Amino acid sequence: MSLLAVGTVAFDDIETPFGRAEKVVGGAATYITLAASYFTDNLKIVSVIGDDFPEDELSYMKSRGIDLEGLQVKTGEKSFFWAGKYHDNLNERDTLDTQLNVLADFKPVLPASYKDTDFLMLGNLTPAVQKEVIGQLNKRPKFIALDTMNFWMDTAMDSLLDVLQHIDALIINDEEARQLSGEHSLVKAAEKIHALGPRHLVIKKGEHGALLFEGGKVFFAPALPLAEVYDPTGAGDTFAGGFMGYIARTGDLSFENMKRAVIYGSAMASFCVEKFSIERLKELSNKEINKRISQFVELVNFDADIEL
Amino acid sequence: MSLLAVGTVAFDDIETPFGRAEKVVGGAATYITLAASYFTDNLKIVSVIGDDFPEDELSYMKSRGIDLEGLQVKTGEKSFFWAGKYHDNLNERDTLDTQLNVLADFKPVLPASYKDTDFLMLGNLTPAVQKEVIGQLNKRPKFIALDTMNFWMDTAMDSLLDVLQHIDALIINDEEARQLSGEHSLVKAAEKIHALGPRHLVIKKGEHGALLFEGGKVFFAPALPLAEVYDPTGAGDTFAGGFMGYIARTGDLSFENMKRAVIYGSAMASFCVEKFSIERLKELSNKEINKRISQFVELVNFDADIEL
Structure with a gap:
């Protein structure tokens, strides 16, 4: 089914303890669509670039079905x-x-062919722009997910609270969940955030994994312990891309399937951090992804012997 | 099988955002043995107290088979x-x-009946005292685990490195693992720490769960997301007590069983933090423990659909 991703397509300069990368390709929508492209080929992007963006990068994105x-x-x-x-x-x-x-002065404009999208991923942007995209759709998508950040909580809380009432899943990190809810406990934070609109909440904890909350249920996906993390840039967006890509591929909104989507998101993020920019995401094979998923299975698998 | 725990039996004053507890019972060996007492009744303790320690607390410990x-x-x-x-x-x-x-000036003295213990848990103490306990044993236990802290790495690294060569499992937190190894990546830290002696390494990450490393294998146990954490004091020792108690109960040193031991340790720690001091650990039932273990199973359980 179709997935529309909205967010930045951009350049990054990145410095990590392992080195420097200058003017490399970045942006939320770039990571989201690239990660999602391993799950579905019905992918659309709403974003804006200058004429300085490399033609071959755009060609590459098209070659991935975007x-x-x-x-x-x-x-x-x-x-x-x-x-x-x-x-x-x-x-x-x-x-x-x-x-x-x-x-x-970005004003999103949805082409006619985008307005009936089945799934919508709103990458981190001004909440008003995220809302504007929803407003241009012909029909309510089956599932809308949204990413945001502390900056919008500080500067545009009213419009953030507004757009939250129109989405299904909020995907944020633990610090953001705490700021948005005013609760330190993530269990309590989830309750408050559900009350703001989103039925599903995914809390990303970086190297500590991710939590999925829905209707009193909770699922925990670990992060894969890695020997080398070269560049965390884009990991959160890559997570969101894998998550929404898997949901768009399966069209299944059950909690059981959401759990798998969180695992796929975590797996894609674990690749993202292994190289600078989108380098690692460009060279992936389905075989590698399948293998990594089986590592996640192995990582948390135990044979419970629950009777004392 | 028998389990000997060495560590402090002490008083704590604790202040958390939820309140204050004055001169309550604490100490590593207290938490370790109390947690372990839900798994085995063949429990011995080596420690030291003054004559100010309440008689009824000692009677309670005896009533738990310690x-x-x-x-x-x-x-x-x-x-x-x-x-x-x-x-x-x-x-x-x-x-x-x-x-x-x-x-x-604590000098541990092992009674004759302690010297053939099957399992040994060395709670956080001067590394020289931990080594002294090993030296007083008649025979090498089947499995020795040790807890330590940054303070000993700063002040007694040589004797810490010495005792590490005589143990099977090191149980420390992520910050301690990073300091001991000089590596930020926990995967690399594990490799270096294995080389110092311990074949097994458990890295406790508090609210972010725990990792078990052994011979290139890794297992991740989540922490249970809790709405209320009243007092984290003793959670690490309670983890160690549940871990070693389960190992002593089963006598099974396979990686599969170690994974279960980590889950039991995590479950016991999740109770510990729900009230001040040892209050919550005193009132547990096997039924509650079994129920919590099933929550851990549920928390990470997903039906993998690994083929793309």
């Missing part, structure tokens, strides 16, 4: 740019530079 | 005392006071 009709190209303008430096623990990072460029 | 012959009581002296205050996130704490008292 429909770029909704990708606006602004002549004479520059693509969104972010520069960041990770601390030694790779869990924290400093933003060194943010140049909005084309993003400053 | 042999106190190795618990030295120093007349006219005071028991070890620790005071700490937890931050709002409950992951960090400040030590407000430490009074070594009887612990200052």
Whole structure:
């Protein structure tokens, strides 16, 4: 079934303890669609770039089955740019530079062929833009997921609370869940966030895995312990892409299937961090993905002997 | 089979965001043996207290099947005392006071009936004291586990490295594993720590679960997401007690059984934090433990559909 992803397509400068990558391809929608492309070929993107974005990167995206009709190209303008430096623990990072460029006055325009999408992934963007995309649809998708960040909670809480009432799943990290809910306990945070609208909540905890909450049920997906993490940039978006890609592939919204979607999202994220930018995501095979899923199965599998 | 636990039996003053508890029962060996007592009744303790320790607490320990012959009581002296205050996130704490008292010149003395123990859990203490206990045994136990902390890495690294060569399992937290190995990646840390002696490594990550490493294999046990965490004091020792108690109960050192032991340890720790001190551990039933284990099974269980 069809999946529409909305978010940035951008350039990043990244510095980690393992090295530097300059002006490499990044952006939420890039990671989301690339990860999702391993699960479905009915993929559409709504975003904006300048005319500085490399043609061969766009060709590559098309070759992965990603429909770029909704990708606006602004002549004479520059693509969104972010520069960041990770601390030694790779869990924290400093933003060194943010140049909005084309993003400053981005108005999403959905092509007619996008307006009946079955699934919608709203990558991290101004909540008002996320809402605008929902407003342009002909019909309510089967499932809408949304990512956001602390910055919008600080600066645009009202419009964030508004868009939350129109979505099915919120995908955020633990720090964001705590800020949004005002609760330290993630169990309590989930209760409060459900009350804001989203029936499903996915809390990403980076190297500590991810939690899925729905209707009093909870599922925990581990992160794969890795010897090397080169670059965490895009891991959260890659998670969302794998998650929504798997849901779009199966069309199954049961809790059991959502659990599998969280595992697929975690598996895709575990690849993402192994190289800079989208390098690792470009070279994946289905065989590698299947193998990694079986590592996740193995990682948490135990034969319970529950009677004392 | 028999399990000998070595460590402190002490008083704690504890302050958490949920309240204060003054001069309550604490100490590594207290938590370890109490948790283990739900799995085996062949339990011995080596520790030291002053004559200020309440008689009814000792009677309670005896009623749980814990042999106190190795618990030295120093007349006219005071028991070890620790005071700490937890931050709002409950992951960090400040030590407000430490009074070594009887612990200052503690020399462990193993009664004759302790010297053939099948299993040995060395709670966090001076590495030299941990080594001394091993030296007093008649025969090598089937399995020796050891807990330690950053403080000994800073002040007694040589004797810590010495005792590590004589044990089977090291049970520490993620921060300690990183300090001991000099590696941020826990996978790399595990490789280095195995090379120091312990074939098994358990890394406790608090609310983020626990990892078990052995011979290139890895297992991840989640922590149960809890709505309320009242007091994290003793959770790590309770984990170790559940872990070693289950191993002593089964006598099975296979990796499959170690995984179950980690789950039992995690389950016991999840109870510990629900009330101050050992309160929650005192009132447990086997039925409650079995039910919690089934929650752990449910938490990570998914039906893998691994073929793309």
